[in-house]
Amino acid sequence: MTPExxxxxxxxxxxxxxxxxxxxxxxxxxxxMQQNAERKRELENNRKTQQVMEHYFIExxxxxxxxxxxxxxxxxxxxxxxxCYRALGIYGSLLAAACLLLYLTFAPVSLPDAGYDVTITxxxxxxxxxxxxxxxxxxxxxxxxxxxxxxxxxAVYNFEQVLQYEDLRPYFRExxxxxxxxxxxxxxxxxxxxxxxxxxNDCEVCEYRINWLNRLKMRWQITWQQWxx
Amino acid sequence: xxxxxxxxxxxxxxxxxxxxxxxxxxxxxxxIREQARKRGIRPDDINDLVQEVMIAFLRNVRAGRxxxxxxxxxxxxxxxxxxxxxxxxxxxxxxxxxxxEEYQHTQLPPPTPEDLMMERDYIEQSWEIFRxxxxxxxxxxxxxxxxxxxxxxxxxxxxxxxxDAVKVRKFRCIKELKGLLGL
Numbered sequence: 001m002t003p004e005x006x007x008x009x010x011x012x013x014x015x016x017x018x019x020x021x022x023x024x025x026x027x028x029x030x031x032x033m034q035q036n037a038e039r040k041r042e043l044e045n046n047r048k049t050q051q052v053m054e055h056y057f058i059e060x061x062x063x064x065x066x067x068x069x070x071x072x073x074x075x076x077x078x079x080x081x082x083x084c085y086r087a088l089g090i091y092g093s094l095l096a097a098a099c100l101l102l103y104l105t106f107a108p109v110s111l112p113d114a115g116y117d118v119t120i121t122x123x124x125x126x127x128x129x130x131x132x133x134x135x136x137x138x139x140x141x142x143x144x145x146x147x148x149x150x151x152x153x154x155a156v157y158n159f160e161q162v163l164q165y166e167d168l169r170p171y172f173r174e175x176x177x178x179x180x181x182x183x184x185x186x187x188x189x190x191x192x193x194x195x196x197x198x199x200x201n202d203c204e205v206c207e208y209r210i211n212w213l214n215r216l217k218m219r220w221q222i223t224w225q226q227w228x229x
Numbered sequence: 230x231x232x233x234x235x236x237x238x239x240x241x242x243x244x245x246x247x248x249x250x251x252x253x254x255x256x257x258x259x260x261i262r263e264q265a266r267k268r269g270i271r272p273d274d275i276n277d278l279v280q281e282v283m284i285a286f287l288r289n290v291r292a293g294r295x296x297x298x299x300x301x302x303x304x305x306x307x308x309x310x311x312x313x314x315x316x317x318x319x320x321x322x323x324x325x326x327x328x329x330e331e332y333q334h335t336q337l338p339p340p341t342p343e344d345l346m347m348e349r350d351y352i353e354q355s356w357e358i359f360r361x362x363x364x365x366x367x368x369x370x371x372x373x374x375x376x377x378x379x380x381x382x383x384x385x386x387x388x389x390x391x392x393d394a395v396k397v398r399k400f401r402c403i404k405e406l407k408g409l410l411g412l
Contacts (some may be wrong), residue, residue, distance in 0.1 A: 057375040065250040
C-alpha cells in the first residue's frame with residue numbers, strides 16, 4: 001500500500017468510526033472488511049490505535065483535573081493557615097490587651113515605701129518638732145496603717161487631717177496627698193481622687209516621685225470607677 | 230452527585246471526566262491519605278499516591294475490570310488499589326528493614342484479583358507510549374482528537390504551515406504511534 005493509500009484507508013476508518021460514512025459507501029466498506037482478511041486486520045489495528053489515543057486523552061484529562069484539585073487544596077490550606085495565624089495574632093493581641101486592662105484595673109497602686117518616709121520624716125529631731133507637726137506625722141502613719149488594714153475611710157480622715165497643717169515639708173505634703181488620693185480611690189470616691197490626682201500629676205517640681213506605671217494605674221482606676229458609678 | 234455506576238459509565242465513555250474526577254477526589258482522597266499515613270508513606274509522596282490510585286482506577290474501569298455492585302464496592306476497590314500501590318511502589322530505603330522484619334515470619338498473601346488486574350496491558354501502555362511520540366505529534370494529535378480543532382486552526386496555532394501539511398503530518402504521527410504499538 002502506498003502512503004497515500006494508507007492515509008485514505010485511515011480516513012475511511014475515521015469516517016466509518018465517527019458515523020460519517022453512510023449508505024452504499026458504508027455497506028461496501030463493511031463488506032470489504034468481512035471478505036478481506038488483511039483489510040479486517042487493518043481495521044482492527046486502526047481501532048486499537050484509536051482506542052489508545054482515546055484512553056490517553058481521557059487519562060490526560062483526569063490527570064489535569066487532579067492536579068488542579070490538589071493545587072486548589074494546597075492554596076486553600078495555605079490560605080487557612082494564613083487566616084489561622086491572622087486570627088491567632090488578633091486573639092493574641094486582644095488577650096494581651098485584656099490582661100493589661102485587668103492588671104491596670106485590679107493591681108494596687110504602689111506608693112514609695114513608708115519606711116523611707118520614716119527615715120526622712122523621723123530623721124528630723126523629734127525634740128524640734130512642733131506639736132502640730134508631731135500630730136501631722138502621727139496622722140500620716142496612722143493613715144498608712146489604716147490603708148494597710150483596708151480601712152480606707154479612716155485613712156481618708158487621717159490624710160485629710162495631715163493636709164490641714166500648713167507648715168509641712170513639700171515632700172511630706174506630696175506624700176500625704178498621694179496617699180489621700182489612693183485612699184479616696186479605695187473608698188470609692190473616684191471624683192475626689194480624680195481631682196487630687198490631676199493636681200498632683202501637673203506638678204512641675206515633684207518631690208515625692210511616683211513612676212509612670214503607678215500613675216497609669218491610678219489614672220485608669222479612677223476612670224474605671226467613674227464609669228462604673 | 231453521580232452514583233458509582235454512573236461514574237463508571239462516564240469514565241468508560243469519556244464524558245464529564247473532570248466532574249467525575251472531582252467527585253472521586255472529594256469522596257475518597259481523605260481515606261486514601263489516611264491509609265497511606267498509617268502505612269508510613271512520606272507526606273511528599275501521598276499526593277502522588279492519590280493520583281496513581283485514581284489513574285489506576287480509571288484504567289481498570291476502561292479495561293472493563295471493575296463493575297460496581299454497590300456504592301461501597303467502589304470505596305473498597307479504591308482502598309485495595311491504594312494498598313497494592315503502597316506495597317509495590319512506595320518502599321523507601323528507611324522502611325526496608327522494618328518491612329523485612331515484619332514479613333520474616335509471615336508469608337506474603339497470595340495475589341488478589343486486584344493484583345492480577347494491575348498487570349500491564351495496552352490501556353496502561355497508552356500513557357507511556359503516547360508520550361514517546363515526538364512533541365509535535367503529541368500536540369497535533371491532541372489538538373485534533375481531544376480538542377477537536379480544525380486542521381487550519383492547528384496549522385495556525387502550532388505554526389505548521391497549511392491545513393494540508395497538518396493532515397499529512399497527522400497521518401505520519403498515526404503511523405508512528407502504530408509502530409510504537411507494534412501494529
